[in-house]
Amino acid sequence: MSARAGIVVTGTEVLTGRVADRNGPWLAERLRELGVDQAHTIVVGDRPAEVREALGWLAQAGVDVIITSGGLGPTEDDLTAAVVAEFQGRPMALDEPLEGRIWTILEGLRARWPDLDEEAIRRSNRKQAMVPEGATVLEPVGTAPGLVVPPADGAVGPTVVVLPGPPRELRPMWSTAVETDAFRAATTGATTYRQHMLRMFGIPESEIAETLVRARDAGIDLDALEITTCLRRGEVEVVTRYEPPQQATYDAFEAIVRDRHAGTLFSDDGTSVDEQVAGLLRSSGLTIATAESCTGGLLAGRLTDLAGSSDYVRGGLVVYSDAAKVALAGVDPELIARVGAVSVEVAEALADGAIAALDADVGVGITGIAGPGGGTPDKPVGTVCFSVALRGGGEDGGGPARLTRRVVLPGGRFDVRDRSTTVAMHLVRRLLRGERDGGPGSGSEDRAET
Amino acid sequence: MSARAGIVVTGTEVLTGRVADRNGPWLAERLRELGVDQAHTIVVGDRPAEVREALGWLAQAGVDVIITSGGLGPTEDDLTAAVVAEFQGRPMALDEPLEGRIWTILEGLRARWPDLDEEAIRRSNRKQAMVPEGATVLEPVGTAPGLVVPPADGAVGPTVVVLPGPPRELRPMWSTAVETDAFRAATTGATTYRQHMLRMFGIPESEIAETLVRARDAGIDLDALEITTCLRRGEVEVVTRYEPPQQATYDAFEAIVRDRHAGTLFSDDGTSVDEQVAGLLRSSGLTIATAESCTGGLLAGRLTDLAGSSDYVRGGLVVYSDAAKVALAGVDPELIARVGAVSVEVAEALADGAIAALDADVGVGITGIAGPGGGTPDKPVGTVCFSVALRGGGEDGGGPARLTRRVVLPGGRFDVRDRSTTVAMHLVRRLLRGERDGGPGSGSEDRAET
Structure with missing residues (x-):
């Protein structure tokens, strides 16, 4: 005991x-x-x-x-x-x-x-x-x-x-x-447990519920595992604790999770997306810079949370006003007038502007409506546009490689801002791992990430 | 009951x-x-x-x-x-x-x-x-x-x-x-309590302990009041809850607190320093911008936490690298070479650079050593320099009015960064309420704020 x-x-x-x-x-x-x-x-x-x-x-x-x-x-x-x-x-x-x-x-x-x-x-x-x-x-x-x-x-x-x-x-x-x-x-008599954490991004928690049902249907003795699932900052975490003799049971369970969630499982070793992004930047020798509107500096703050981040974080621009988007990030004022400050086009211009202003390899642009005010039928509160760009990484050798997304995030102002930093972190991770948008215009699709 | x-x-x-x-x-x-x-x-x-x-x-x-x-x-x-x-x-x-x-x-x-x-x-x-x-x-x-x-x-x-x-x-x-x-x-029978909160900045919690002792010595029946004191993000909060018949007891207690802590009591109505800064900016019609090094965007993130902050927040610069300090905030590279990036002089240059780059009225510069690495005997981990400047507010009419401080903050990387945003908020508040540094060089004194 x-x-x-x-x-x-x-x-x-x-x-x-x-x-x-x-x-x-x-x-x-x-x-x-x-x-x-x-x-x-x-x-x-x-x-x-x-x-x-x-x-x-x-x-x-x-x-x-x-x-x-x-x-x-x-x-x-x-x-x-x-x-x-x-x-x-x-x-x-x-x-x-x-x-x-x-x-x-x-x-x-x-x-x-x-x-x-x-x-x-x-x-x-x-x-x-x-x-x-x-x-x-x-x-x-x-x-x-x-x-x-x-x-x-x-x-x-x-x-x-x-x-x-x-x-x-x-x-x-x-x-x-x-x-x-x-x-x-x-505390004599403490048992040593084994514990594993699997982290996924881009699925609802109910999908994990279904995975548990399927694992049980497949004959896995889930009662021998202590499984907890939770939603944290837009990510789903599945933590399993078990006594060492149950290793085979756990392995069978993990295999089912890996099979059903291959596209969204991003961490199986306890690392956070923040740590993975830091590791990818370090190993590639690339630097990063941000240009943030609705998140107001929170992404830069999150990137610099880790000690030693000065090795790869060049800095950032907080471009809360349209004038700042133009003056600091070099966004074309006509573009803002035409498509609006909250748009995938402006997000791309912000990412490019961050690269140019801070002489960085990777740029992140974020623009959105954190609320509670400012929503419209077309762009409700929670609408956030993201673009991450890698300088000189495009197919044609000249332009940047990109991932651009427009999403509608749930919750209040705090949630929208916080969740936005998570979406941005995942886009940076995917870009650094070689993922690219499919082609011209593919970035403007409306894709829910959470 | x-x-x-x-x-x-x-x-x-x-x-x-x-x-x-x-x-x-x-x-x-x-x-x-x-x-x-x-x-x-x-x-x-x-x-x-x-x-x-x-x-x-x-x-x-x-x-x-x-x-x-x-x-x-x-x-x-x-x-x-x-x-x-x-x-x-x-x-x-x-x-x-x-x-x-x-x-x-x-x-x-x-x-x-x-x-x-x-x-x-x-x-x-x-x-x-x-x-x-x-x-x-x-x-x-x-x-x-x-x-x-x-x-x-x-x-x-x-x-x-x-x-x-x-x-x-x-x-x-x-x-x-x-x-x-x-x-x-x-829940029938619930009593209605009265509650008051007093917030102070710039004193240790033990000073409040002494105030409680003096209040008791002065004959105030503290047992009739439910007083809790706590340290939060570098501020001391004293919250008192009492039943309505104890109003006079509370008033006597509050008078003693006001008397002993006149210089550090900044809130008696539940408002946070963030709300006070927002109110001061709104009522004065002034705009604000930041240039942050060690806090990496957290102050801009904190300023934009409040809904409607786009009315007065122009934006900010996250100048994590020295190159960014020079390129974005216009800090003289010779100044950095001479006095170091963590110095009151560079903090002042950052505040001025924020004003210039974002065309704002108020600029905030922060530069420091959040740790765990980077400390020296002269500038240990936790050393942070702050400057807040008001454009055209100087005595001579031309230069900015300023408050500049160098402090050594306790705790680890998280604490130093978080506490720094609190110190900066209080300096902005004081500047907007008309406080000014005494004269040339007065800003470089080493003054503990927490």
């Missing part, structure tokens, strides 16, 4: 949505890698009674380890350490050497904030150095220590790992936590 | 972090507006046993209403409706008129995906039309209906509101759900 864990994310700001929870998902992924089964993430406010209630539920569900995030800060509403101490039946006590080590950290901060009140800092210091007796202290990354707190001697129950809320403190501290004797003792 | 609610977010893709939960936080905010107290959000995978366990915990905690999101799709792992039916002791039955209405929706989708298997669609249709007996059906926004499911006749327990996972389906359906008799019956 596999070790089981639950996660408790504390913080009224997370519960109420003012801050997105970046820790629960990240911890879930780490537990999965360790082969620890994770069934629940509970988000609670800063009220001690609710944190205690969540700990109680998870203990009642029989988990072996509970991980908490948040509530270790200097303010009075940060109470996780005390609540966990009480839950585990271990009194809080001041750890004086820890207090000294935190003070050293705080002195560094004081240099940066010279006006801060020394007494307030001393009080924060002392609060953060109070730890449950018998707990293993995880050294602070910021100013808050983490804790691994086993049940009181002789008691039975889950071990609680207490981590701070800021992801940049929690993440390194997690690595320390899993190496502690207390954590290892609580 | 206030009505109480819990939220159950289902979906292995959310539990494991492959998809961010956008529903839990949004629903929590809506409950808060209704005066319904919300203490827990539980995220579970797609396994029925775990969904049932979460429902049981919330019932045991005595909540009046449970809202679930997700698990209503066409795939076999979408089981929420059946689990809730069983939990409430209400058998599932086919709702034939509903089946017909869903079929009409599906026929519209088939036009878009002509190759889909009709039998698969029929099966999805029938599955999504199975509902618990006695439940109120919420009409589909996508293809899945929502449900309001009270406990079985004669039974005591929470009413369960079952909503689909995609936010653009869940959100409109929520408005319908709260108008149903079943929902109203479950």
Whole structure:
């Protein structure tokens, strides 16, 4: 039997949505890698009674380890350490050497904030150095220590790992936590699972539902596989987790997916389209530039998310106004007047303009209507035109090779803009892998991509 | 006593972090507006046993209403409706008129995906039309209906509101759900709370901790106020919720915050800095343009997040390479050679270049080291230089008015880039409100903003 864990994310700001929870998902992924089964993430406010209630539920569900995030800060509403101490039946006590080590950290901060009140800092210091007796202290990354707190001697129950809320403190501290004797003792018996992810672009999720039905009809024991499908940023992901003896079952399932979705399956090794585009640009030595209207810089932002992207990203143009399309990307104003700013022709001109303005090999042009206003019967909200061009890659040797698309994307302004960056990434990937539009005018067809 | 609610977010893709939960936080905010107290959000995978366990915990905690999101799709792992039916002791039955209405929706989708298997669609249709007996059906926004499911006749327990996972389906359906008799019956007795948010920029969270201590020392009954503080994208938010009779207590608390944080408090009405910048640009009739290096288009993307931003955003330059800084933003290559691309001088040249290239009134230049590589002892990772300029706004009438800053931002590549857009937004806000750098060279001081 596999070790089981639950996660408790504390913080009224997370519960109420003012801050997105970046820790629960990240911890879930780490537990999965360790082969620890994770069934629940509970988000609670800063009220001690609710944190205690969540700990109680998870203990009642029989988990072996509970991980908490948040509530270790200097303010009075940060109470996780005390609540966990009480839950585990271990009194809080001041750890004086820890207090000294935190003070050293705080002195560094004081240099940066010279006006801060020394007494307030001393009080924060002392609060953060109070730890449950018998707990293993995880050294602070910021100013808050983490804790691994086993049940009181002789008691039975889950071990609680207490981590701070800021992801940049929690993440390194997690690595320390899993190496502690207390954590290892609580998670012995973890099974190692195998996991595979298949990513597809350009099909609806219901098509995967049908694939599952066909796999079952073909006699594959899907119950031996833990399959989840989801739609993310316009892509369909199929993730399968299974125990090693089920390898043949998984292989048979994957073969069916590959057969039915050959044209849309783009990743079978966990890589994202962003990583694939980066790899293709690196291996080909090509550079890229963008000219974006409705996405307003989000594609350039996404291309430069990856460290080292300065090796192949030349830059981009955000041409939100028509005047900017003309002045920066060299789009012919008569073309805009004739076919409209949202058109495949202008998308092509933008791609060419990005190449010319930034002296890049690959250009991406995006123009569309993100909404909520601006839609017409011909060009409803969500209409977005894309063109990706490769300098000198055309059949005749002279002009660029291209892929151009006009699509209507679902959702509101946020969705349309975000989804547009995904469509553009896939078009760049296809262009770099040698796909080309069929011939003159083929780019103007209306093809739904999502 | 206030009505109480819990939220159950289902979906292995959310539990494991492959998809961010956008529903839990949004629903929590809506409950808060209704005066319904919300203490827990539980995220579970797609396994029925775990969904049932979460429902049981919330019932045991005595909540009046449970809202679930997700698990209503066409795939076999979408089981929420059946689990809730069983939990409430209400058998599932086919709702034939509903089946017909869903079929009409599906026929519209088939036009878009002509190759889909009709039998698969029929099966999805029938599955999504199975509902618990006695439940109120919420009409589909996508293809899945929502449900309001009270406990079985004669039974005591929470009413369960079952909503689909995609936010653009869940959100409109929520408005319908709260108008149903079943929902109203479950939440009678909800108290109306008042809520205020104060936002500050440029102080550490520990300073707020000290403010709370002083407020308590001044005799303010903080226990009568529900105060939460959090750090979000470099800003500190203080949100206070209280019952109407505590208005005077709140007013006294707010006065102390205003007194201690006069220089950094920028919002007391819930507006974000993004909204304030948009409002200032609109009311002044000024246009804005960007020239971004390390943020790679994220600031332009953020400026264009708001609908209608084309009224004042001219566009931007993403000048990731030095060649692009020279070619597009007109930065003197000798300047880059002399002081380095990451310098206040280049930030100023970028701001001026944005104004010139896009014929804008306000220009923003950003150049920095987002990491993980590229840091030096003089310019460590996180060093970012900003300049915002207003054309013709200088004292001498000719040159631009400016605010220029060099800061060292904490965190990894994501944090540095994201935080940089916040710093830039605040500098634009201050410039538009008339703040100016003190004199020649004052912009080059090293001033920590976060």
